[in-house]
Amino acid sequence: xxxxxxxxxxxxxxxxxxxxxxxxxxxxxxxxxxxxxxxxxxxxxxxxxxxxxxxxxxxxxxxxxxxxxxxxxxxxxxxxxxxxxxxxxxxxxxxxxxxxxxxxxxxxxxxxxxxxxxxxxxxxxxxxxxxxxxxxxxxxxxxxxxxxxxxxxxxxxxxxxxxxxxxxxxxxxxxxxxxxxxxxxxxxxxxxxxxxxxxxxxxxxxxxxxxxxxxxxxxxxxxxxxxxxxxxxxxxxxxxxxxxxxxxxxxxxxxxxxxxxxxxxxxxxxxxxxxxxxxxxxxxxxxxxxxxxxxxxxxxxxxxxxxxxxxxxxxxxxxxxxxxxxxxxxxxxxxxxxxxxxxxxxxxxxxxxxxxxxxxxxxxxxxxxxxxxxxxxxx
Numbered sequence: 001x002x003x004x005x006x007x008x009x010x011x012x013x014x015x016x017x018x019x020x021x022x023x024x025x026x027x028x029x030x031x032x033x034x035x036x037x038x039x040x041x042x043x044x045x046x047x048x049x050x051x052x053x054x055x056x057x058x059x060x061x062x063x064x065x066x067x068x069x070x071x072x073x074x075x076x077x078x079x080x081x082x083x084x085x086x087x088x089x090x091x092x093x094x095x096x097x098x099x100x101x102x103x104x105x106x107x108x109x110x111x112x113x114x115x116x117x118x119x120x121x122x123x124x125x126x127x128x129x130x131x132x133x134x135x136x137x138x139x140x141x142x143x144x145x146x147x148x149x150x151x152x153x154x155x156x157x158x159x160x161x162x163x164x165x166x167x168x169x170x171x172x173x174x175x176x177x178x179x180x181x182x183x184x185x186x187x188x189x190x191x192x193x194x195x196x197x198x199x200x201x202x203x204x205x206x207x208x209x210x211x212x213x214x215x216x217x218x219x220x221x222x223x224x225x226x227x228x229x230x231x232x233x234x235x236x237x238x239x240x241x242x243x244x245x246x247x248x249x250x251x252x253x254x255x256x257x258x259x260x261x262x263x264x265x266x267x268x269x270x271x272x273x274x275x276x277x278x279x280x281x282x283x284x285x286x287x288x289x290x291x292x293x294x295x296x297x298x299x300x301x302x303x304x305x306x307x308x309x310x311x312x313x314x315x316x317x318x319x320x321x322x323x324x325x326x327x328x329x330x331x332x333x334x335x336x337x338x339x340x341x342x343x344x345x346x347x348x349x350x351x352x353x354x355x356x357x358x359x360x361x362x363x364x365x366x367x368x369x370x371x372x373x374x375x376x377x378x379x
Contacts, residue, residue: 002052003075003257013048017055027059039305045213045294046260049073054298062299069295073287076257077264081283083251084268085276087244101378102371104246105346108337109353110253111224115329116358127162128323131155135327140334143229149215152324159320163312174307180300184293188214191289201274202285205267209289213260214297223260223290224249225332231266233335239270242339254368263290 006016014037021027028036033051036058040050049072056068123132135151191207194200208230216223231239240248245266252262267286268279301308308314340346349371356362 003072006048006256014051017048017051021055028055032058036302039301040298043294043297043301044215045297046258046291049258049260049291050294050298053295054302057299057302065295065299069291073258073261073291076252076255076261077283077287079255080248080252080261080265081268081280083248084265084272084283085279087247088269088272088279102349102375103250103368104243104340105337105349106353106367106371107246107250107253108333108340109350109357110250110364111329111336112333112350112354113357115326115333116354119323119326119330123323123326125319127159128319131158131320131323132327132330135324136330137327139225139328140331143233143335151328152215152321155320155324156317157320159323160313160317162319163316166312166315168312174304177300177303180296184214184296184300187292187296201271202281205270205282206285206289209263209267209286210293213290214293224262225328225335227262227266228332228336231270240266242336244269246336250368250371254365258291260290261287263287 002013002016002020006013014033017037018030018033022030022033033055036054037047037051040047040054043050049069052072053065053069057065119132123129135155138151139147188207188210191203191210195204195207212223212226212230216226228242228245232242232245248265248269249262252259252265255261263286264283267282267284269282270286271278271282274281337346337350353367356367357364
């Protein structure tokens with residue numbers, strides 16, 4: 001039910017989780033839910049997915065956790081794969097895509113809104129504002145996939161130095177069970193080596209998304225600029241055009257479930273030359289790559305989280321990580337607008353989309369549908 005009804009990204013998802021899992025089903029307390037969600041916020045990967053997976057782990061162990069993961073991601077991944085197949089079919093038949101003319105600037109509006117919401121909720125100090133601006137400028141100037149983890153790591157280290165501003169807690173001895181960490185690292189290394197040896201595109205897609213899923217803090221909005229740089233701008237790849245990327249991102253925003261399901265759309269289009277079977281394989285490998293590392297890491301950390309969170313430096317580092325995340329999304333909105341025509345219509349569409357999301361309660365799917373209908377009418 002959650003996989004089919006939760007729109008709006010991780011900030012909105014948590015309200016649905018509380019309503020269904022806490023208030024209605026009483027699987028856990030509100031305090032437990034918020035603590036698990038906070039833990040997932042400091043780990044790389046999709047926060048909503050990790051939260052649900054951790055709840056499954058808390059209730060029924062690893063088997064229920066993996067089943068929870070599968071059911072949560074299946075609808076969104078299936079729909080995004082279908083979107084890629086439809087787009088490929090339209091292109092093969094040389095049909096006009098003019099009806100999607102409003103979808104790209106609408107997607108930029110969604111990214112701009114994501115940057116605004118992240119900064120509004122997480123950047124509360126002058127230091128945070130400075131780090132947000134520096135992260136935005138750095139990622140805009142150095143448009144390479146490798147800048148994102150470096151920016152996040154440096155920002156977290158800077159604010160970790162301010163640990164004395166956080167209240168002391170009684171420290172607990174940390175006993176670390178390393179099995180899931182070794183599983184996470186082992187899969188990362190094995191996929192990188194196998195991809196390098198075989199040069200097989202499905203393996204390289206898995207490795208690429210597994211690496212991204214291991215490094216990204218802040219949810220789907222922060223994942224977007226990295227994927228755009230790597231799959232659209234990065235010279236050796238160019239698997240997607242800017243228009244294809246933005247159209248898919250807009251569709252992902254209109255669907256329930258995890259925004260990280262956008263990976264299956266990119267994976268499918270990256271293998272379009274191999275036919276429908278290749279596209280489906282690309283979607284599956286990409287989805288597995290993006291969702292598995294966060295799952296392995298939450299299994300690893302949840303076992304010693306109570307001890308880890310007693311250290312002030314850990315709590316202090318969150319300020320820098322979240323501020324930098326907001327900066328990355330701000331830069332993404334600018335970078336993603338640049339391929340579009342500098343027209344009053346595109347500027348207006350971005351602004352109107354941002355205002356609708358900010359000042360109204362119109363659901364995202366209706367905004368996307370309105371853009372498609374307007375594109376058909378004015379085609």
